[in-house]
Amino acid sequence: MTSPTAHAEAGVSDPSPNGDITPLRQVTVRFAGDSGDGMQLAGNRFADTSAAFGNDLFTLPDFPAEIRAPAGTLPGVSSFQIQIADWDISTSGDRPDCMVAMNPAALKTNLMDLRQGGTLIVNSEAFDERGLAKAGYEDSPLMDGSLNQYDLIEIPMNTITKEAVADKVSGRSVLRSRNFVALGFLAWLFQRPLEPIITWTESKFAKLPMVVAANLAALRAGYNFGITTETSRSIFQVKPASLPPGVYTSITGNTALAWGLIAASYCAKLPLYYGSYPITPASDILHELARHKRLGVRTFQAEDEIAAIGAVIGASFGGSLAVTGSSGPGISLKSEAISLALTAELPLVVVNVQRAGPSTGMPTKPEQTDLLFSLFGRHGESPLPVLACATPSDVVETTIEAARIALKYMTPVILLSDNHIANGSEPWRVPDAADLPDISVPFASAPNGAGGRFLPYLRDFNTFSRPWAIPGTKGLEHRIGGLEKENISGDISYNPDNHQLMTDSRAWKVANIANDIPPVEVHGELDANLLVLGWGSSKGTMGAACRNLNREGYKIAYAHLRYLNPLPANLGDVLHSYEKVLIPELNTGQLRYVVRANFLKDAFGLNKVTGTPFYIGEIRDRILEVLES
Amino acid sequence: MTSPTAHAEAGVSDPSPNGDITPLRQVTVRFAGDSGDGMQLAGNRFADTSAAFGNDLFTLPDFPAEIRAPAGTLPGVSSFQIQIADWDISTSGDRPDCMVAMNPAALKTNLMDLRQGGTLIVNSEAFDERGLAKAGYEDSPLMDGSLNQYDLIEIPMNTITKEAVADKVSGRSVLRSRNFVALGFLAWLFQRPLEPIITWTESKFAKLPMVVAANLAALRAGYNFGITTETSRSIFQVKPASLPPGVYTSITGNTALAWGLIAASYCAKLPLYYGSYPITPASDILHELARHKRLGVRTFQAEDEIAAIGAVIGASFGGSLAVTGSSGPGISLKSEAISLALTAELPLVVVNVQRAGPSTGMPTKPEQTDLLFSLFGRHGESPLPVLACATPSDVVETTIEAARIALKYMTPVILLSDNHIANGSEPWRVPDAADLPDISVPFASAPNGAGGRFLPYLRDFNTFSRPWAIPGTKGLEHRIGGLEKENISGDISYNPDNHQLMTDSRAWKVANIANDIPPVEVHGELDANLLVLGWGSSKGTMGAACRNLNREGYKIAYAHLRYLNPLPANLGDVLHSYEKVLIPELNTGQLRYVVRANFLKDAFGLNKVTGTPFYIGEIRDRILEVLES
Amino acid sequence: MSNLTYTRSDFQSDQEVRWCPGCGDYTVLASVQSFMTQMGVPRENIVVVSGIGCAARFPYYMNTYGFHTIHGRAPTIATGLATSRPDLSVWVVTGDGDALSIGGNHLIHALRRNVNIKILLFNNQIYGLTKGQYSPTSEVGKRTKSTPFGSIDFPFNPVSLAIGSEASFVARTLDMDRNHTQYVLGEAVNHTGSAFIEIYQNCNVFNDKAFIALTGRAERAVNRINLQEGKPVVFGGSGESCVVMEDGEARIKPTSSVDPDQILVHDPSRENPSVAFSISRLSHTPHGPTPLGVFRNISRPTYGSEMQQQIVDAQNRGPADLDALFGSAGTWEVT
Amino acid sequence: MSNLTYTRSDFQSDQEVRWCPGCGDYTVLASVQSFMTQMGVPRENIVVVSGIGCAARFPYYMNTYGFHTIHGRAPTIATGLATSRPDLSVWVVTGDGDALSIGGNHLIHALRRNVNIKILLFNNQIYGLTKGQYSPTSEVGKRTKSTPFGSIDFPFNPVSLAIGSEASFVARTLDMDRNHTQYVLGEAVNHTGSAFIEIYQNCNVFNDKAFIALTGRAERAVNRINLQEGKPVVFGGSGESCVVMEDGEARIKPTSSVDPDQILVHDPSRENPSVAFSISRLSHTPHGPTPLGVFRNISRPTYGSEMQQQIVDAQNRGPADLDALFGSAGTWEVT
Ligand SMILES: Cc1ncc(C[n+]2csc(CCOP(=O)(O)OP(=O)(O)O)c2C)c(N)n1
Ligand SMILES: Cc1ncc(C[n+]2csc(CCOP(=O)(O)OP(=O)(O)O)c2C)c(N)n1
Ligand code: SF4
Ligand code: SF4
Numbered sequence A, B: 001m002t003s004p005t006a007h008a009e010a011g012v013s014d015p016s017p018n019g020d021i022t023p024l025r026q027v028t029v030r031f032a033g034d035s036g037d038g039m040q041l042a043g044n045r046f047a048d049t050s051a052a053f054g055n056d057l058f059t060l061p062d063f064p065a066e067i068r069a070p071a072g073t074l075p076g077v078s079s080f081q082i083q084i085a086d087w088d089i090s091t092s093g094d095r096p097d098c099m100v101a102m103n104p105a106a107l108k109t110n111l112m113d114l115r116q117g118g119t120l121i122v123n124s125e126a127f128d129e130r131g132l133a134k135a136g137y138e139d140s141p142l143m144d145g146s147l148n149q150y151d152l153i154e155i156p157m158n159t160i161t162k163e164a165v166a167d168k169v170s171g172r173s174v175l176r177s178r179n180f181v182a183l184g185f186l187a188w189l190f191q192r193p194l195e196p197i198i199t200w201t202e203s204k205f206a207k208l209p210m211v212v213a214a215n216l217a218a219l220r221a222g223y224n225f226g227i228t229t230e231t232s233r234s235i236f237q238v239k240p241a242s243l244p245p246g247v248y249t250s251i252t253g254n255t256a257l258a259w260g261l262i263a264a265s266y267c268a269k270l271p272l273y274y275g276s277y278p279i280t281p282a283s284d285i286l287h288e289l290a291r292h293k294r295l296g297v298r299t300f301q302a303e304d305e306i307a308a309i310g311a312v313i314g315a316s317f318g319g320s321l322a323v324t325g326s327s328g329p330g331i332s333l334k335s336e337a338i339s340l341a342l343t344a345e346l347p348l349v350v351v352n353v354q355r356a357g358p359s360t361g362m363p364t365k366p367e368q369t370d371l372l373f374s375l376f377g378r379h380g381e382s383p384l385p386v387l388a389c390a391t392p393s394d395v396v397e398t399t400i401e402a403a404r405i406a407l408k409y410m411t412p413v414i415l416l417s418d419n420h421i422a423n424g425s426e427p428w429r430v431p432d433a434a435d436l437p438d439i440s441v442p443f444a445s446a447p448n449g450a451g452g453r454f455l456p457y458l459r460d461f462n463t464f465s466r467p468w469a470i471p472g473t474k475g476l477e478h479r480i481g482g483l484e485k486e487n488i489s490g491d492i493s494y495n496p497d498n499h500q501l502m503t504d505s506r507a508w509k510v511a512n513i514a515n516d517i518p519p520v521e522v523h524g525e526l527d528a529n530l531l532v533l534g535w536g537s538s539k540g541t542m543g544a545a546c547r548n549l550n551r552e553g554y555k556i557a558y559a560h561l562r563y564l565n566p567l568p569a570n571l572g573d574v575l576h577s578y579e580k581v582l583i584p585e586l587n588t589g590q591l592r593y594v595v596r597a598n599f600l601k602d603a604f605g606l607n608k609v610t611g612t613p614f615y616i617g618e619i620r621d622r623i624l625e626v627l628e629s
Numbered sequence C, D: 001m002s003n004l005t006y007t008r009s010d011f012q013s014d015q016e017v018r019w020c021p022g023c024g025d026y027t028v029l030a031s032v033q034s035f036m037t038q039m040g041v042p043r044e045n046i047v048v049v050s051g052i053g054c055a056a057r058f059p060y061y062m063n064t065y066g067f068h069t070i071h072g073r074a075p076t077i078a079t080g081l082a083t084s085r086p087d088l089s090v091w092v093v094t095g096d097g098d099a100l101s102i103g104g105n106h107l108i109h110a111l112r113r114n115v116n117i118k119i120l121l122f123n124n125q126i127y128g129l130t131k132g133q134y135s136p137t138s139e140v141g142k143r144t145k146s147t148p149f150g151s152i153d154f155p156f157n158p159v160s161l162a163i164g165s166e167a168s169f170v171a172r173t174l175d176m177d178r179n180h181t182q183y184v185l186g187e188a189v190n191h192t193g194s195a196f197i198e199i200y201q202n203c204n205v206f207n208d209k210a211f212i213a214l215t216g217r218a219e220r221a222v223n224r225i226n227l228q229e230g231k232p233v234v235f236g237g238s239g240e241s242c243v244v245m246e247d248g249e250a251r252i253k254p255t256s257s258v259d260p261d262q263i264l265v266h267d268p269s270r271e272n273p274s275v276a277f278s279i280s281r282l283s284h285t286p287h288g289p290t291p292l293g294v295f296r297n298i299s300r301p302t303y304g305s306e307m308q309q310q311i312v313d314a315q316n317r318g319p320a321d322l323d324a325l326f327g328s329a330g331t332w333e334v335t
């Protein structure tokens, strides 16, 4: 998502404390509260109404890693961040400009991210002795002056909620609508339309009219609290963005991956078979696909990751568009079977939603540490194509592309995503199904050898693919397997020259895909000294940092890789045409290693492994450092 | 094994057809026959008597890949090659100078390797109609002139055997001793002493005196056949080698690995626990270790490779020297668990006896294709040390070294071998156990934290290792696991900075081992333009090729890597001090990739993936090509 | 399909069969090939999937579709194939190491799911291909290359394990007995769902005569307990022995010592697997009287048909298309 | 060791326990901690090994040695530990997904080998940690995130599976019933070898009330079949129901309708597992009368002690050292 015009994407002008309306190009808001406080709901509604209003946006939830920690404790805090803008963005923002903290624990775990002078909205009634103790505060931060550097808004949300819903619900569920109070207040503060929220609430809780009534009463109470008590406060305004015209929907990376697979199955005219074993953060792909049996999707929750890939190799042999998905620990287990698919030359997409490793690591945190593992994580000479998604809105297209390559070249393809893409969401311009590419390939239907013999390893002249002959096709009965096969006939062969030939053929088949993918595109100031090169989920942040600097007059070019193997055919030339190359990645320098090995071109790195995405500022600072070096 | 003086290691002067004694520096002999013909036995006896005679030697068996193919067929052929020399060699030779073919199938599958003019000994009576048909010969090659270019010796082995054993055994077992006839003839041809063969036979078949008698009668009959019928023929003489003084034994790589592990356990003063699941070509390590319960070795044949490594991780946690071994497909399955051991920081040796891949590949053929897989075959940032054995006689030392690093640095270590090393054998100078290095490390015995707390991730200042506190130690009760751990305390931590710190610490710990290993040594002409760099089993061939060329006046330097991660500290400087670098490896260029990525130094490659080791001639030719380029 | 006329050679591929001479695998291959000529399924609809091992070479010799996969994973590949292509007849050929050691988990899951695959487990109580290590069905104390002092682990009883895994069809047969093998295959094919067939197979190279109690001329008559549906379980050359349920477990008695009404009448179709399980305990490693035949054969929905049914049901609830999917989470328009 | 005096807090680590409030795991933790105060094993000799899952967090909360490993593999790690260190008391804590889905193979092999480990399987019939997918013990038709139209696979009965895997000790208990849990733990510890204990554990977040038939005030009296060694199996508030072996299988009858002699007298020590297996079939997913207690408890050599014994035997045959090993294949001297 490149913006035609360059804007300042980081920082936001200070909201004036007693002005009228503060116009902003973009703003980042975070909702933080206990897991039971409904922060995901509030955040998502805020996103929806902003989308309907016409902003571009990007959201990112942060769930607690713990199971379901006791209410009010630090590990129980859940949050949801959203950036809204009047132009085309691709990140959930650096530091929030505005934050909601529903209790002391939420404040404690999130405050360090709020930018200086930012707006802080708290439920003042949650800062009682018990709440403070659970969060480990000795004194109330609302009293001790420690929040002086922020624009603090205290709202007695419990009271407001109770009053608003008094005649609608009773007992313990009274306070459940507190998140709607917060949401209402934010809707006022940012001048968001209530209509989309109301419609959603009515349909979501259609079967529970009391809940609808309570929530909407709370919503309005929050909105009115803004109008009545904060009249002197400046309110914020982020104008609609001028996105390319079209129909949009809000999509997370995991949903996009599931939809991308369904779309690929449509484009390939093949039934989709998805085999998986649940694992964070890939499980939601399985969940989403399992819902779409009407679209003919078969999902198989296997006993483990090996069984999952085994099943999809079987489905591929049988003629399905076969896909398995997992994350690091599970992908490790698939290594041996990927190698089988590779030598059996069967099409397969292997989705890896990367998370922080090694071993179990930090399952809910993103990292880009599986690049070298994707390239080299199999015994023997076993090259295969690797693609990486960049943002939620890019996932559908990248997924279709992965499937296209798998089918056309009869090979397993690794498709990388990560925790950040998987759970982040942004508007996605919905294509017409009819406009999607045709990626179908024909099955073999007749013998291809002398005397009516079928030769399963007689390769296509252009693609070097072997024919895909599926069981049920009369006359094409044949056997394949993991032992080395004789070229053309596919019979077992221990012949030395044949093994060399087959190894070379498999390598060449994959390398040749470089001629079937677009060259890497360079953006920004093409005649710069420095090229910033990225891959995967750092795209949004990297692009924003570079565009800002371009606007400020710095000469920087930047490019982003969707194809990690083979690399685009022009990449070597591009890299060598810049004096300096900087590669920001959430690992210790894996793409840098690949670039050095492939092109003997040195590169600067910006590497971090903290389980958090890049901030625009981090990339900006490093670029400036490299420029000066 | 570097030779102090340089000799011509390839080629052998033509044996003159009717001279008396042809002196040779080295000679390569191959025994080929049906799996049932006892070729391995004959080859091994020939090796033993040569060793006793004082030659240096290297042997390599080649078993049929097939189960036990029908007698007399091509897939049923088994062979055994041996090179003997009067100086220090490390290969089983290129093309044989002398070959025994017990039947037409053996001739057909082996003849192409025999050098022009070489000596070919056949059992003429096996070339009957049935035998020829099974091997797919239309006419007998003994008759049709196709063997004219060789020095053919036809021996009616069936008759000789029958006559020799007539009074000793009867029925179907009569012909069993044929291999001793062939062996006896070769003993005459190469003037080997019969004594070691006789002693061995007597002890091996001690319980079957008839078998001893029959075999020895056949042996003498073969020897006498040479004396009586071939009086005019020149016999060969390879003088004893001047090896460093000491006690020698003949050892295969797999046996050496098993013994190396037992030695490491002795040097570490820890019990050895070996968990494995059978797989070609690693199974023999398990078999050998299972015999040595008297030395306290525990072996565990697990249900699969995951269980095998799981068990040894458990044993490591409990304080054993823990080792697992497998080959490509099985190593793939261990990836997830290796990652656990890495983050739990437990010592472990993971042996990978490489074989041709991908997938099942060619299980009985060697390849060096698992280098990048060893370096990068795990999700997340998961660096670990990688060492490679070079020749059977180098294995014990390399194995002890792998264990030393694992224990000292509390890390899994990958130890690479391959099919060629595993089954090849050569003389190994036996050390005194008392002279072996002490590699023991102390267990933690007392709390290391304030207030008597035990801190499992409080690192040693020098090695960055954490303490190894084993269950049963009072007061050190602690918990470890695969989730990211807080530095020092080892508690679970999702803290971003901590994850960065721990990732860096793990990386630094491994990188720092470079200061604890010897620098790479350069041999040959140090001021040359070209450095030939190798690793693993290509050492012998590479060294031989380089030494020959040095002797011929070519300026070449050469070096060999035992440590693949971390690389020796001086390697970058060494590489950059040569204009050209050539890396021969049995893969498509994996060390070359590593060298380029690490040092931005280009290198020429000599790569082959045929499931066969390098020939000296291949390396020689490529060196000359590179020199001229 | 019943007018298919095949001969055995139609099921023989052009590959030379390469087991050791005398291996029991040859006989099973012949039995399966003969059986398939009668099975009524077109050759092109048959797929044989195997793992790794001597037995796992099987698909190469069958002129059907075939897939020689990786060690232990054949049931998973067959599961994906059978559930994505319910029109196929999917067979798994596996060994005692392949199925019960590395592949044990996939086996028990395929059985509990009742995937429509026919599993032929060639049990030779040894690892053949890797040249003779003990397997999870080898008897305690077995001396092999990896256990020179004798193995120390108690073996599985594959039939008990399958029954404990909720298998809907469980049988056992013998390599040498072609008729019995073909009878069992017939029952397996008539059964809808997963069928587990243990085949005692002689490895004459690494574990010769492991089943001599059932194949030896002298022994076999006394030791083969032939299970036949609806028939009292009597055995021995002249029916001199029988099986009764006593004190909650199947026991062998002299036929003459029991009231004929007491003799167990074999009923593999019992929903409750208790009796089938108990029968499986009459032998462990087969050195004495050993039951052969179909232990259990009940009907239960198959995984593949249920998967298919959910799709059909969903589609019957109304049409769906990609455009509708893309719009399903709510959309807005930018003009 | 009997003079060890521990209190529960000696077994509590300094880590805050972080399961969902109300989770059954808390109760089991308390039961185990209390039990261990009486076990007579020094704390430093106890190791708790777990895989991944909610239950698998267990070791962090125990002030013993602990190892939180990877998903499904705890039995393998425990096997290596227990067989290399027979002096330790090794415990495995696992879930229904961890032990029966990804880890099924290791479980059944650890059981057949009779490794001296105590396995606590927290069966909540759901994947808790990954937030609510169905598991291999979930009932057919279960609607979860991954099965919005209902699951279609037939679940395992963990007790049947364990018995089919040749387990020497098999028991079942309930999270809520601390006394029963501790009784079962006691039996397990007195048993030498592997002990398999299924613990029905309520996941109040993703699968609440799965065991209501056994925990509900109204239901529990009627449904808990309490197995007690040497006692006739009668149950129900006033013993109104009983179990008899009939027609080869365990069946429930009104106590009043049967001759008291006919009532099954529970004997977990029977070598033949048929009756234990049959008892396990009285319930599948526990929605009605369900047996609790020790199903099977026989003695068989443990893998670890046999491994140790082979070493001792070998060493008794004479001394060995490294120099002898190096010389064992014959040597020659070069001077
Ligand atoms: C992952 C992996 N581990 C180990 C092997 C080696 N291997 C091949 S077959 C086999 C066991 C064979 O035994 P079984 O399944 O009983 O078959 P059989 O040869 O006896 O027919 C083993 C261990 C392998 N090919 N792949
Ligand atoms: C190799 C691997 N695959 C998948 C996962 C994700 N995962 C963690 S726990 C779990 C299942 C948990 O279920 P269960 O064992 O029943 O434990 P519970 O949480 O219910 O106690 C899964 C699928 C993982 N951590 N590692
Ligand atoms: S090793 Fe045994 S099972 Fe394998 S082919 Fe030979 S006889 Fe048959
Ligand atoms: S998810 Fe379920 S099993 Fe896990 S801690 Fe929460 S209640 Fe317990």
Ligand SMILES: [Mg+2]
Residues within 6 Å of the ligand: C053, C095, C096, C097, C122, C123, C124, C125, C126, C127, C128, C135
């Ligand atoms: Mg076998």
Ligand SMILES: [Mg+2]
Residues within 6 Å of the ligand: D053, D095, D096, D097, D122, D123, D124, D125, D126, D127, D128, D135
């Ligand atoms: Mg569970």
